[in-house]
Amino acid sequence: MKKSLSLLLALVLLLALAVPAYAADPARKVETKSGVTVMHAADWKEEFPSQYETWLQNSENDEIVDYLEEYPYLRTLYEGYGFAIDYGSARGHYYDVEDIEATGRPHPLANCWTCKTPDFTNMVNEEGIEAYKKDWTEVQAEVTEGISCYSCHANTPGEITVTHTYWIDALGDDFDSVAGANLACGQCHNEYYFEPETKATTIAHNSLESMAPETMLAFFNDGSNFSTGEPFADWTNPRTGVRMIKVQHPEFETFMGAGSQHAGTFTCADCHMAKQTAEDGTVTHSHYLTSPLDNEELIANTCSLCHNGSLQPELKDQVAAVQAEIEELTNAVGNQLADLTEKLAAAVETGEYTDEQLAEVRQLARDAQFYWDFVFVENAEGAHNSALSRDCLGKAESLCADAVSALEALTA
Ligand code: HEC
Ligand code: HEC
Ligand code: HEC
Ligand code: HEC
Numbered sequence: 001m002k003k004s005l006s007l008l009l010a011l012v013l014l015l016a017l018a019v020p021a022y023a024a025d026p027a028r029k030v031e032t033k034s035g036v037t038v039m040h041a042a043d044w045k046e047e048f049p050s051q052y053e054t055w056l057q058n059s060e061n062d063e064i065v066d067y068l069e070e071y072p073y074l075r076t077l078y079e080g081y082g083f084a085i086d087y088g089s090a091r092g093h094y095y096d097v098e099d100i101e102a103t104g105r106p107h108p109l110a111n112c113w114t115c116k117t118p119d120f121t122n123m124v125n126e127e128g129i130e131a132y133k134k135d136w137t138e139v140q141a142e143v144t145e146g147i148s149c150y151s152c153h154a155n156t157p158g159e160i161t162v163t164h165t166y167w168i169d170a171l172g173d174d175f176d177s178v179a180g181a182n183l184a185c186g187q188c189h190n191e192y193y194f195e196p197e198t199k200a201t202t203i204a205h206n207s208l209e210s211m212a213p214e215t216m217l218a219f220f221n222d223g224s225n226f227s228t229g230e231p232f233a234d235w236t237n238p239r240t241g242v243r244m245i246k247v248q249h250p251e252f253e254t255f256m257g258a259g260s261q262h263a264g265t266f267t268c269a270d271c272h273m274a275k276q277t278a279e280d281g282t283v284t285h286s287h288y289l290t291s292p293l294d295n296e297e298l299i300a301n302t303c304s305l306c307h308n309g310s311l312q313p314e315l316k317d318q319v320a321a322v323q324a325e326i327e328e329l330t331n332a333v334g335n336q337l338a339d340l341t342e343k344l345a346a347a348v349e350t351g352e353y354t355d356e357q358l359a360e361v362r363q364l365a366r367d368a369q370f371y372w373d374f375v376f377v378e379n380a381e382g383a384h385n386s387a388l389s390r391d392c393l394g395k396a397e398s399l400c401a402d403a404v405s406a407l408e409a410l411t412a
Contacts, residue, residue: 027160027180029168032125038118039155041148048157050276050284055148057288061092064099071331073338077369081235081246082106090249090379093147093289101140110134114164114201115188118150119143121163129200152184160184166192170203170211178208178256181269186252189268191216191374193234193245197227211253213374213392217367220245239345241355242362247373254378259387274298293319319383326375326382329393333372336400340365343404347411357410364403371396 045052067087068074078084086104096116100107111132113120119142124131131139154161160180162168164187171178178186191211195202204219205211219225220232233243256263262271271292273285292298292315299307299315307315344361347353371392375382382389 025160025180026176026178027162027183028154028156029175030125030154030161030163030165032165033128035126036122036155038122038150040118040145040150044149044157050278051149051157051287054276055287056094057286058092059094060288061290062095063089064091065089071334073331073334076338076341077334077373078246079341080238081244083246096146097143107136109194109199110136110139111194111199111201112136113139113143114192115147117143117146118148118163119145121151125163125165129198132194132198132200147188151187162187164188164201166201166203170205171208172206174208179267181267181273182252182256185268185272186256189249189251189379191248191250191253193220193232195227196232205253208256212257213250213253213371213388214395216253217245217370220370221367237341237345240341240348240362240365241358242344242365242369244366245370245373247370247377249377249379250374251379251384254374254380254388255384257385257388259391260385263385270302271295271298322383322386323381326386326389326393329390330372330376333393333396333400334376336397337365337369337372340368340400340403340407343407347407353410361403361407361410364399364406368396368399368403371399 041052041055065088067089068084074087075084078087082103082105088099088103091099100112100116109132110120110123113136114124114132120131120139123139123142149157151163152161153159154163160183162175162183167183167187167190168175170186170190171183175183190203192201192203194200204216209215210219223230226232231243232245234246236243251268254260255268269285272289273287274290274295274297275283276286277283292303303315306312307318312318313321344358344365347361348358374392375389375396378384378389
């Protein structure tokens with residue numbers, strides 16, 4: 001009796017430690033090949049007016065910053081790839097179809113619609129991964145709206161449903177332990193790649209643990225993971241011959257990664273979807289996705305419990321300080337990588353060195369740029385997890401220095 005009681009106590013304690021506080025709100029997984037058609041936002045206008053109206057409000061986030069002008073070294077780092085031609089910052093969901101239609105980057109295949117419209121999500125779910133290989137324009141003709149209710153709820157608004165099947169694979173057995181309000185956003189705010197042969201949108205991890213940057217890099221570097229048998233590359237820099245990985249927008253992997261201050265406490269929705277109380281007392285989430293810094297109520301009632309100037313800096317000061325630090329470090333390492341690129345390009349241009357001789361420098365340059373890009377493309381600029389951002393930039397800097405030394409040794 002005594003023994004089983006203490007066993008029970010130990011079990012309860014273990015559960016309390018292991019199960020995150022939000023385990024009560026997991027997400028559903030979309031049913032595929034079920035013959036459903038997408039219900040669009042306008043279909044829910046009457047039933048869910050507040051979610052519909054606030055969803056439309058995403059049009060207010062309408063600014064695009066030209067990254068190529070703001071960060072001149074990008075033309076060198078992304079040379080030979082679309083991002084060196086046209087690279088503007090993200091803006092509100094409202095504009096996503098317009099923005100993909102306007103981009104100067106080439107996008108021949110339908111897979112570029114993956115994170116843009118439920119019309120394509122449903123096409124993949126119904127037809128299978130062959131849909132990723134369709135012509136981009138063929139799908140364009142079928143697109144009726146951008147990111148919408150179906151993207152996060154399927155046809156049951158209010159219930160979080162993961163509708164992007166690759167994202168179900170990306171979490172593996174951890175799926176049910178992650179709050180639906182994190183999984184919903186993670187479907188697109190993640191690091192993905194197009195599988196070289198099937199062209200299917202795919203994620204380089206299959207659990208929470210394997211989404212650490214170093215584990216993903218090891219995955220990309222291991223040719224046995226790809227149908228081509230070669231380490232993965234998005235493109236090859238034409239002057240250096242380095243086979244590069246372009247990181248995308250790893251908000252989920254960063255916020256949920258090691259070192260995050262708030263991954264166990266708050267969800268993406270807590271910080272980016274303000275709670276609003278109607279006259280009858282009903283609480284809903286604003287579907288206008290904004291910065292927590294614009295949410296005075298959240299700051300006053302929740303964040304200021306700690307971020308109040310005595311325990312921690314005020315929230316706005318904390319975010320400003322973290323972002324300034326990470327931005328400065330990102331630019332410093334970005335410029336170091338641009339120098340390395342020029343030096344390596346010069347060595348390649350002489351024609352004096354074989355691919356075998358250049359292999360080590362190229363590998364170091366590839367790995368360094370991967371770690372740097374992991375931070376550069378993350379949209380919170382350090383605020384989601386500055387420990388991880390710092391760690392990645394440190395790795396990028398030291399790999400870059402190793403590449404410069406190896407190159408100097410070769411060309412001396
Ligand atoms: C179906 C894919 C998809 C899902 C799901 C998604 N996003 Fe996005 N998000 C995007 C895309 C694509 C953009 C960029 C749109 C553009 O620039 O045209 C974006 C942009 C944003 C922006 C604006 C960024 C900026 O720099 O101004 C915010 C904020 C944002 N998303 C937050 C969220 C949150 C929070 C969630 C979950 C509640 C979420 N997103 C779910 C695809 C998605
Ligand atoms: C603890 C609060 C918090 C949580 C939880 C959180 N974020 Fe953020 N997020 C921030 C802050 C702070 C910023 C920086 C805002 C600013 O610069 O005004 C930010 C910025 C962003 C941006 C860029 C927005 C812009 O306007 O530039 C995106 C996109 C984003 N977060 C997505 C996510 C996603 C997806 C998740 C969940 C995986 C998430 N966030 C979880 C606090 C949070
Ligand atoms: C980018 C993802 C996303 C999109 C798009 C989206 N929702 Fe939501 N929705 C959420 C999240 C996250 C929650 C909060 C759920 C939670 O924390 O359990 C939510 C909550 C809800 C709820 C529950 C009540 C509330 O407000 O908290 C309803 C109803 C709802 N959404 C309807 C809609 C409708 C209708 C649309 C389209 C006009 C829509 N949603 C579009 C992510 C989304
Ligand atoms: C229970 C206390 C507590 C609450 C409540 C809290 N924070 Fe924090 N927050 C912290 C601590 C501790 C840190 C780490 C401070 C440091 O490293 O200097 C932190 C750091 C941060 C950072 C910087 C993250 C990083 O990795 O550098 C952001 C952004 C942030 N909090 C946003 C928020 C927002 C938004 C809210 C309200 C939704 C909030 N916090 C509520 C304790 C809290």
